[in-house]
Each structure stands twice: as C-alpha cells, then as structure tokens.
Amino acid sequence: MFQGVRRVSRSSMMALATCLGLLVPSSPALAQDIVVGQIGPFTGLPVPDAPQINQGIRAYLAQVNKAGGVQGRKISLFELDDGYSADGFVARLEEAMQRKPVALISPVGSAAIKRMLDDKLLDKHDVVVMNAVPGAEALRNPGHPRLFHVRAGDKQQLEKIVNHARALSILKLGVLYQNIPMGVSGMKVVEDEATRLTGMDVKGLQASTQAEELTKAAQDILKLNAQGVLVIGAPPFASAGVAQLRKVGVTQSIFILSDTAPGLLTKVAGDSARGVGIAQVYPNPNGRTTGLMREFQAAMKAAYPDMTSYATFQLEGYLSARVVVEGLRRSKDVTKPDALAKALRGMGELDMDGYRIDYSKGNAGSRFVDIAVVGADGRLRY
Numbered sequence: 001m002f003q004g005v006r007r008v009s010r011s012s013m014m015a016l017a018t019c020l021g022l023l024v025p026s027s028p029a030l031a032q033d034i035v036v037g038q039i040g041p042f043t044g045l046p047v048p049d050a051p052q053i054n055q056g057i058r059a060y061l062a063q064v065n066k067a068g069g070v071q072g073r074k075i076s077l078f079e080l081d082d083g084y085s086a087d088g089f090v091a092r093l094e095e096a097m098q099r100k101p102v103a104l105i106s107p108v109g110s111a112a113i114k115r116m117l118d119d120k121l122l123d124k125h126d127v128v129v130m131n132a133v134p135g136a137e138a139l140r141n142p143g144h145p146r147l148f149h150v151r152a153g154d155k156q157q158l159e160k161i162v163n164h165a166r167a168l169s170i171l172k173l174g175v176l177y178q179n180i181p182m183g184v185s186g187m188k189v190v191e192d193e194a195t196r197l198t199g200m201d202v203k204g205l206q207a208s209t210q211a212e213e214l215t216k217a218a219q220d221i222l223k224l225n226a227q228g229v230l231v232i233g234a235p236p237f238a239s240a241g242v243a244q245l246r247k248v249g250v251t252q253s254i255f256i257l258s259d260t261a262p263g264l265l266t267k268v269a270g271d272s273a274r275g276v277g278i279a280q281v282y283p284n285p286n287g288r289t290t291g292l293m294r295e296f297q298a299a300m301k302a303a304y305p306d307m308t309s310y311a312t313f314q315l316e317g318y319l320s321a322r323v324v325v326e327g328l329r330r331s332k333d334v335t336k337p338d339a340l341a342k343a344l345r346g347m348g349e350l351d352m353d354g355y356r357i358d359y360s361k362g363n364a365g366s367r368f369v370d371i372a373v374v375g376a377d378g379r380l381r382y
Contacts (some may be wrong), residue, residue: 022114027302032266033076034069034334036061036270036324037101039092040108041084043152046235046264049133053106054079056296056317060325062189068327084108100179101330102337103128105320108259110182110234113139121147128337128344131320134234134259135281136182140364149364150320150357155189157279160369161255162193164277166200170253174226175204176217176241178233186232186257196271209237218244228253235260239268246272253277255371263312266378273374280370283355284382285315292353306328307381323357323365326350357359 020255030343038057040050057077065074080087080096082146089112096104107113113132116122120145122314123130129146132139135153143149164172175190194200205223219242221229229252233243238260245254246269254266255277266273286309289291296318300310323344328334330343349358356366372380 004013013214020360025114032071033105034328035076035099035101036103036105036321037076037096038075038079038105039089039096039098039112040079040106042079042081044084046084046108046154046259046261047263048311049108049259052104052311052313053108053133053317053320054069055304056155056300056319057105057316057321058317059296059314060318060321062303063307066326071334071381073334075325075328081218082107082109086110086111088112090115090121093125095126097125100335102340103130103324104337105324106131106317108133108151110139110180112133117144117147117205122184126143126337126342128324131315131316134257136185138181138185141325143363145363146321146337147363148341148359149204149324150257150343150366151281151316152367152369153364154186154232154260156352156367156369157281158186158189158230158277159193159256160371161230161279162190162197162200164371165230165253165255166197168228168253170226171199171297172201172224172226172228173203173339174221174224175202175230176221176229176231176233176245177204178237179206179208180234182234183232183237185215188257190230190232192366195282207237209240211240214240214244215248218248218250221245222250223247228255230255232257235264236268239265242276243269255279258282258312259374261311262378263311266368273378274376276374276378277371278374280312280372280380280382281366281368282312282319282371283368284372284380285310285312287342289381290353290355292355312380319355322352323350 038280061075082092088089098155131150137155177187194202205217207213231238236257258279258281327344333339372382375381
C-alpha cells in the first residue's frame with residue numbers, strides 16, 4: 001500500500017492522457033456537457049487496473065459523443081490520481097466535486113471504498129458511483145443507495161471458486177487471506193459455502209503484505225497439505241501471495257479473484273503465475289461469439305487502433321460507462337445524480353447480449369462469474 005498521497009498536476013495528467021491515447025477531451029467541460037469522472041490509482045500498483053478501466057470508459061464515451069451524446073449533450077470525462085490510498089481518494093473526491101460530476105466510475109481499492117462508506121461521503125456529496133473494484137461483501141452490504149455495482153461481487157466469485165474446487169474433487173482447501181475487509185469478509189464467505197456443501201475442509205491463514213509475514217503464512221499453508229489454495233486480497237497481496245506459495249513449494253492449484261490482472265500477476269510472480277485460476281466477472285474481452293464483444297472491440301479499435309488484444313479491465317470500464325449512459329438516456333435530468341439513480345433502478349433488466357444488469361432489486365447489477373487460467377504466455381485461457 002502507498003503511505004503517501006501523490007497529487008497529479010495538470011501537466012502530468014495531460015501526459016498520461018497522451019500516453020493512453022485518450023479520445024475524450026479532459027479540458028474543462030462546457031456548461032451543457034454531462035460531466036463524469038474517474039478517481040483511481042493511475043500510478044504505482046495496482047496499475048494497470050485504473051488506466052485500462054479508463055481506456056474502456058473513453059472508448060465508449062467517444063462512441064457516444066460521436067453519435068451526438070445523450071439528450072443532445074456531450075459527455076465530458078476527467079480523471080484524478082489517488083495514489084492507491086484512502087487519504088488520497090478523499091482528497092481527490094473533494095477536488096472532483098468542484099467539477100459537479102453526475103457520476104464517478106469504477107474507483108479501485110478496498111481502503112478507498114471503505115473510507116468513502118465509513119465517512120459517509122456519499123451523504124455529503126451529491127454524486128452516483130458506478131461500479132467499484134473490488135466487490136468485497138463488506139463494501140456492498142449495506143453499501144449506499146448511490147453506490148451501484150456492475151461486476152459480480154467477491155461473494156459470488158468465492159462461491160464459484162469453492163464449487164469449482166469441489167467439482168475438481170478438492171476436499172481440503174487452504175486459504176491465504178489479507179488482513180483487510182476484502183480478505184476477512186472473503187474468508188467468512190468461503191467458510192459458509194464450504195459448510196453448505198458439506199464434506200469440505202477449509203483452513204485459513206491471515207497475513208499482511210509485509211514480506212516476512214507473508215512468507216511465514218505461505219509456509220504454514222504448505223504444512224496444511226491442502227489439495228488447493230485460494231488467495232484473497234488486493235492485487236499486490238494476491239500477486240505476492242502466489243509468488244510466495246510457489247517459492248515455498250506449494251504445487252497444488254491456486255485460485256485468486258478477478259481484481260488481479262494477469263499482467264500484474266505475471267510481473268510479480270513470473271513463471272509461477274502459469275496455471276493460476278482467476279475468477280472472471282466479465283466475458284472474454286477477446287471473444288467473438290457475442291454481439292456485445294464485437295461492439296466492445298469495435299469501440300476499442302476506433303479509440304486505440306494500434307491495440308491487437310484487449311484486457312478485462314478495459315471491458316469493465318466500457319461496460320461501466322455504458323450502464324451510466326443507459327441510465328442517463330432514461331433520466332429526467334441528466335445533470336442530477338438523484339435522477340440518474342432513480343433511472344437506473346427503474347430501467348429493469350438491461351440485457352447486453354447475454355450480459356445482464358438489473359438494479360430493480362438492489363444495487364448489485366450482475367451475477368456473471370467464470371474462471372479462466374493463466375497460460376504460459378501470461379494470457380487468460382477461458
């Protein structure tokens with residue numbers, strides 16, 4: 001975790017935008033523009049999450065703006081770097097609200113999201129937050145009426161992994177979990193699901209990101225002689241956890257959650273990333289079997305013509321922006337967050353060629369979960 005808060009200057013953000021090939025202007029919005037923003041860790045770990053999410057957002061918004069915008073208004077996007085810290089997020093949120101956004105899209109980091117909820121920042125500020133990474137149950141229940149989720153939560157992912165492990169005849173599962181809300185609540189979900197299935201033994205060990213503590217926990221996991229291991233934690237913890245487990249001699253199947261990108265895992269764990277199962281809360285972004293994927297790829301190709309393959313976080317940004325726009329199209333006032341929230345709840349099931357979002361019964365939109373495996377080339381195999 002970053003202890004300091006890095007404040008990104010306007011010139012630095014412009015350089016970042018140039019690097020990412022962004023297509024939606026970040027200049028001050030015109031009075032008639034609909035303003036949305038993204039606060040996230042654009043520098044340091046867990047990059048590339050936020051920059052890739054940003055690319056997906058911008059690809060879709062560029063497409064919408066080219067077609068005339070929403071209700072005759074263009075959509076203007078800005079981004080702010082929170083340095084992957086709760087204090088950084090709070091400071092950037094205060095800055096963001098000066099721009100009067102109707103929505104903020106896909107903040108990243110359990111510490112930032114927990115701080116947002118604990119400090120009741122969504123009661124203080126009038127804004128909708130669309131999607132949040134990760135999807136820890138502790139950050140969803142009770143959550144907040146203006147915090148909407150696109151991705152399936154950690155609960156659904158963990159239940160899928162436990163059931164998948166059981167289908168593979170794994171009856172003894174070791175769990176290495178981080179000492180943060182995501183890890184603690186995740187461990188409880190795993191225990192509950194294993195109890196429901198019956199006949200499955202689960203043993204958990206908690207650790208921080210400190211190297212000595214993580215190594216000790218990995219060694220203790222090895223001693224369990226489990227048939228499989230699940231790692232629950234933020235991307236830096238999950239990646240380092242996989243590396244340490246393999247280093248101490250764990251050869252069994254390892255599973256992690258979707259918020260850890262395969263690129264980061266491979267960068268940290270090297271060859272140890274091969275064969276790791278990663279829960280996926282979106283379809284294969286490089287698949288061609290559905291109209292949704294073809295639409296996503298067309299938007300990305302138009303925005304970033306040099307790209308030849310696409311990442312899940314890019315799809316996450318694309319879908320998060322698309323859900324916001326669908327809500328705005330149904331909103332009675334595109335400048336009012338409350339009107340957007342009401343429109344999202346009232347639009348019923350949004351079926352994007354099989355990927356379904358529905359806020360009529362709560363603020364969790366999707367339950368889609370799949371499991372992909374990291375291949376020898378560092379890419380996911382579905």
